[in-house]
Amino acid sequence: MLNxxxxxxxxxxRNSxxxxxxxxxxxxxxxxTSQITPSIGIVVDF
Incomplete structure (x- = not known):
């Protein structure tokens, strides 16, 4: 892996x-960005 x-x-x-x-x-x-963070997305198409 390249750094x-x-x-x-x-x-x-910014304040709290x-x-x-x-x-x-x-x-x-x-x-x-070295950690993999799972994300969930929802797409609604009309």
Whole structure:
């Protein structure tokens, strides 16, 4: 398996309610994709 280096991702800092914190500042977002996370999706087509 090859280890790919990824550039860090940044976003605005948020509080526990999901609102953007003041003063606004950037925080690094964890983008670790090495773990397999199962997901379930539902598609409804009319």
């Amino acid at each position: 790919k280096t990824q550039t860090p991702q940044f976003g605005l800092a 309610l999901g609102n953007i914190s003041e003063p606004r500042c950037l925080v690094q977002i964890d983008t670790d």
